[in-house]
Amino acid sequence: MLLDGKVAIITGASRGIGRAAALRLAREGAKIVINYAGNHAAAEKTLADIKAAGGEAVLFQGDVASAQAAGELVKAAQAAFGRIDILVNNAGITRDNILALMKEEDWDAVIATNLKGIFNCTKAAAKVMIKQRAGKIINMTSVVGIMGNAGQANYAAAKAGVIGFTKSVARELAGRSITVNAIAPGYITTDMSAAIPEQAKADLAQKIPLSRLGTPEDVAEAVLFLASDAANYITGQTINVDGGMVM
Numbered sequence: 001m002l003l004d005g006k007v008a009i010i011t012g013a014s015r016g017i018g019r020a021a022a023l024r025l026a027r028e029g030a031k032i033v034i035n036y037a038g039n040h041a042a043a044e045k046t047l048a049d050i051k052a053a054g055g056e057a058v059l060f061q062g063d064v065a066s067a068q069a070a071g072e073l074v075k076a077a078q079a080a081f082g083r084i085d086i087l088v089n090n091a092g093i094t095r096d097n098i099l100a101l102m103k104e105e106d107w108d109a110v111i112a113t114n115l116k117g118i119f120n121c122t123k124a125a126a127k128v129m130i131k132q133r134a135g136k137i138i139n140m141t142s143v144v145g146i147m148g149n150a151g152q153a154n155y156a157a158a159k160a161g162v163i164g165f166t167k168s169v170a171r172e173l174a175g176r177s178i179t180v181n182a183i184a185p186g187y188i189t190t191d192m193s194a195a196i197p198e199q200a201k202a203d204l205a206q207k208i209p210l211s212r213l214g215t216p217e218d219v220a221e222a223v224l225f226l227a228s229d230a231a232n233y234i235t236g237q238t239i240n241v242d243g244g245m246v247m
Contacts, residue, residue: 001029002228007081009073011035011064011121012091014042016190017140020216021088021223022046026055028224030086033077035060037091056081064091064117067124074124083132086227087125089118089162090140096151107154114158115165122169126178135178138226139166143186143242159184163238170236179235181226186242188214209244 008025012018014036022032023046032050034057036043043059050057058080062069077084092114095106118139129135144152145159163182170180187204196204205212222241225231240246 001027002224002230003086004029006030006085006227007033007077007083008086008088008227009033009035009077009084009121009125010088010090011073011117012037013088014039014046017185017188017216017219018088018090019046020220021090022057023049023053024217024220024224025086025088025227026050026057027053028228029055030227031055031081032057033060033073033080034058035062035064035073035091037061037063063113064089064121065112067120070117070120071124073121074128078128084125084128084135085132086136086138087121087129088138088140088223088227089121091117092140094152094155096155098151099153102154110154111158111161114155115161118162118165122165122180126169126173129178130173130176133176133178135173135176136227136231137169137173137178137180138223139180139182141166141182141184141238143184143240143246146184146238146240147246166238167236174235179226179231181231181234181236182238183219183222183226184238184240184242185219186214186240186245188216188219190216207245208242209247212243214241214243 008030013022013034141162142159166182
């Protein structure tokens with residue numbers, strides 16, 4: 001298996017892309033630390049599915065926007081499995097509105113989870129990886145961070161920040177054989193996109209060269225690639241998983 005014996009922390013792993021990544025990496029032999037903020041039932045389902053497939057996993061509840069929680073997450077991973085080989089910074093939220101009507105607390109909440117959360121978790125996990133002189137860090141950005149989107153100034157700003165953060169940290173950690181890359185999903189069928197009306201989804205699909213919205217599993221395959229030895233010479237990059245939407 002591609003990740004036999006590796007340990008992966010995945011934030012926001014109870015649902016959507018995080019859940020799909022947790023299941024995919026577990027199938028390739030990785031031991032998974034499932035981080036989630038509040039949906040315990042969904043996290044338990046991810047845990048049960050991994051164990052049913054013969055994998056190993058543990059749960060850790062915590063808000064990655066908190067530096068203390070991020071540090072405790074890393075300590076929990078070490079306590080459970082002894083090391084950290086892979087960090088998938090996936091946790092994210094939306095608080096959409098046009099700029100004129102956007103509340104300050106909605107701006108702050110999105111920046112705190114989607115950008116500061118990645119800073120918190122990366123900083124904590126990197127200390128372990130530096131000592132190991134090895135590691136893979138995978139940050140979830142979005143095509144919205146590349147092209148922008150009306151009504152999502154907070155989300156786009158956070159996701160654009162993730163790309164800059166990824167490149168900077170990739171330069172800092174390269175000397176310790178730690179790679180840092182980002183994935184930019186397009187429109188993916190998750191709980192986050194469930195509120196989009198069906199006709200709007202059909203209209204979106206017409207604008208995508210592959211003529212469909214993506215699935216969490218599409219993104220999980222990219223996570224697996226970047227987490228594997230096949231990507232050892234790739235760092236500081238952003239891979240679009242968007243059906244050709246922004247090419």
